Amino acid sequence: MTGRGREYASALFDVAIADGCIEEIHDGLQTIKEVIGGSEEFKELLSSPAIPKEERMKIVEDSFGGKVHEDLVAFLCVLTQKGHIRDIDECFEVFDEIYKESAKKSTAYVTSAVELDDAAKERLVDKLQIMSGHLVEAVYRIDESLIGGLIVEIDGKRIDGSLRKRLKEIKEVMEQ
Numbered sequence: 008m009t010g011r012g013r014e015y016a017s018a019l020f021d022v023a024i025a026d027g028c029i030e031e032i033h034d035g036l037q038t039i040k041e042v043i044g045g046s047e048e049f050k051e052l053l054s055s056p057a058i059p060k061e062e063r064m065k066i067v068e069d070s071f072g073g074k075v076h077e078d079l080v081a082f083l084c085v086l087t088q089k090g091h092i093r094d095i096d097e098c099f100e101v102f103d104e105i106y107k108e109s110a111k112k113s114t115a116y117v118t119s120a121v122e123l124d125d126a127a128k129e130r131l132v133d134k135l136q137i138m139s140g141h142l143v144e145a146v147y148r149i150d151e152s153l154i155g156g157l158i159v160e161i162d163g164k165r166i167d168g169s170l171r172k173r174l175k176e177i178k179e180v181m182e183q
Contacts, residue, residue, distance in 0.1 A: 012097025019082050019098070020105045028076055033106050035075030039083070040099050042070070053092040063087045113141040115161040120153040120170070135161060 023032040043049050053063050067083045086092045107113060115135050117123075123131070128145065135143045139162055150158075155170035 011091060012094040013101045015082070015086065015091070015094060016098045016101035016105060019078070019102060020109075022078050022082075026078060028078065029106065029109075031076045032079060033102070035079045036099055036102055038075055039071065039079065039095075043095055050092055050095070053087045054090060060088055107141075111141045113139050113143050113162050115143050115145045115159055116148065117145050118148045118150050118153065118158040118169075120149070120151055120155050122149060123147065131157075131159075135159065 019032065020029075023029045052058070053066065055063070064084045064087055067087055068080060071080050071083060083092075083095075086095060086098075113135075115132070117131065128147070132143050132145050135145070141162075143161070153169040153171050154174070156168045156173070157166075158169050159166040
């Protein structure tokens with residue numbers, strides 16, 4: 008990461024606050040991420056010096072004009088014009104961090120040995136919301152090697168309540 012994406016994302020967030028369109032910008036970034044995020048070809052097209060800047064900006068306007076907030080189209084045009092479109096992934100990531108912090112939202116990555124039922128998921132999210140003081144969106148993964156229990160990663164913290172970890176701790180105590 009260059010850090011340039013952080014500057015752009017912060018500036019975009021400031022514009023979104025000033026224009027009162029934070030939710031629209033956040034939602035529009037998700038739309039753009041779906042189109043550009045996985046396409047190195049699209050990023051290459053928008054950063055190619057072989058294509059005049061005016062044509063590249065027209066591609067941006069044709070691709071996203073009327074589909075996302077006009078501030079986002081202008082934002083993409085600036086990135087394209089300055090030759091910084093490759094920083095877009097960092098912009099997505101940083102904007103999302105700033106957005107979640109300002110909205111008091113967190114994403115919890117929950118890894119379990121088996122699929123959790125809906126009631127267990129609801130209880131877990133409730134506890135995580137109390138613990139973090141934020142609204143929590145959970146992303147669930149299964150890793151059978153955990154044997155049992157959960158690993159939760161939220162707000163830069165890791166809570167490892169897996170059976171695998173407990174067995175490892177018991178083994179270490181027995182080896183002493």
